Amino acid sequence: MKLGFLTACLPGLSLEHIAAWAQAHGYESLEVAAWPLQGDRPFTATHIAAENMGDAEIARVQGIAQRHGLTLSSLAYYDNNLHPDPAERARVHAHVRCCIDAAASLGVPTVGTFVGRDPTRSVSENLREAERVFRPLVEHAGARGVKIVIENCVMEGWHPDGYPGNLAYSPELWEWMFDVGLYLNFDPSHLVWLGIDPIAAVRPYIHRIAHAQAKDIETFPALQNRYGFYGKMRDRKDAWDMGWWRYRVPGLGQVDWVRLVDVLYEGGFDGALSVEHEDPVWGGTEDKVKTGLEIAHRTLRPLVVR
Known part of the structure; x- marks a missing residue:
């Protein structure tokens, strides 16, 4: 297992800068943000040009990884492959294919x-459509x-009422x-805010985990008593702010990282454990984001065997 992080938390920095910082601070791998250049959507970035992956770009990216002793664990392009607009859906699928070719x-x-x-559309209709669109990919x-x-x-921010916008959130799915x-x-x-024990949930499926992300969560039961499981309704100014976590x-x-990492090891997982930094306390500036990554490293480094 290698310890890394998703580069999207540092959207304004180059891949070279991020790789040098990662090496200096004890990280071993990078999950590289590969969104197309598309405005200011939160938690997205473009650190490789997947749609322009010619020989020069391949050499550039591989050279950065080699110079800094890092592996590239994944290319990250998290978007809605079931988008209701056919034209937008086609653009998403085209970029997924670019990312596959780049990888x-x-x-x-x-x-x-x-x-x-x-x-x-209903969940069952979405799943039938997903089976059709994903098989070629x-x-x-x-x-x-x-x-x-x-x-x-x-x-949840993708759904107008805060319901699941990505049909992959439970072991059933x-x-x-x-x-x-x-x-x-x-x-x-x-899984934590959904009321699912992540350690019990993941144990039967480790053989199907090809990559893992390390993100923690803090819940506030008193606020859940006010808003309920589905979170803020009248007062939700930000689609992603549920209000109670x-x-x-x-x-x-x-998250119990000692037990979780142990279960991953026990099940034979040997991929990357990649910090996904979306912490609002340690966000907002480059220095704070980097401090957050250092906190994550101090937590996980003793658990991930070199």
């Missing part, structure tokens, strides 16, 4: 994305020796994904 060229084993959801990836990994994020040929990018934080860097929340 194959770079020797990166996985590409991360979301299943997504069309909020105008899975075949394209398999032919190039790449695995598509789906993060189990709820993406993981089993459906695996039948389609998809793999899991396991993130325990999302927030993400934290590992070590500042409620």
Whole structure:
């Protein structure tokens, strides 16, 4: 297992700068943000040009990783593969294919994305449609020796009423994904607020985890008593603010990292454990984000065997 982080938390820095910082601070791998250049959506970045992966870009990216002794664990492009607008959906699928081709060229084993959801259709209708649209993507990836990994994020901000916007949030849905040929990018934080024990949930599925993310979560039961499980309704000015929980860097929340990492090892997981930094306390500036990554490193480094 290697300890790394997702580069999207530092959108204004170059991949060279991030790699040098990662090496200096004891990280071993990078999950590289590969969104297309597309404005200011939160928690996205572009650290490689997946759609322009010619020989020069391949040499640049591989050279950065080699100079700093890092592996590239995954290319990250988390978007809605079931977007209700056909034109937007086609653009998403086209970029997923670019990321797959880029990963194959770079020797990166996985590409991360979301299943997504069309909020105008039922869950069963979405799942049937997802089976149709993902099979060609899975075949394209398999032919190039790449695995598509789906993060189990709820993406509640994608749904107009805060319901799940990414149909991959529970073990029930993981089993459906695996039948389609998809793999899991396991993130325990999302399970905690759903009331699912992440350690018990993940144990039977470790053989289908091709990548893992380390993000923590802090819940506030008194606020849940006010808002209920579905979170703020009248007062939700930010689609992502449920009101009774927030993400934290590992070590500042409620995930039992000692037991979780032990279960991953016990199950034979030998991929990357990649910090996904979305902590609002340690965010907002480059210095604070880097401090958050240092806190995560101090928490996880003793648990991940070099």
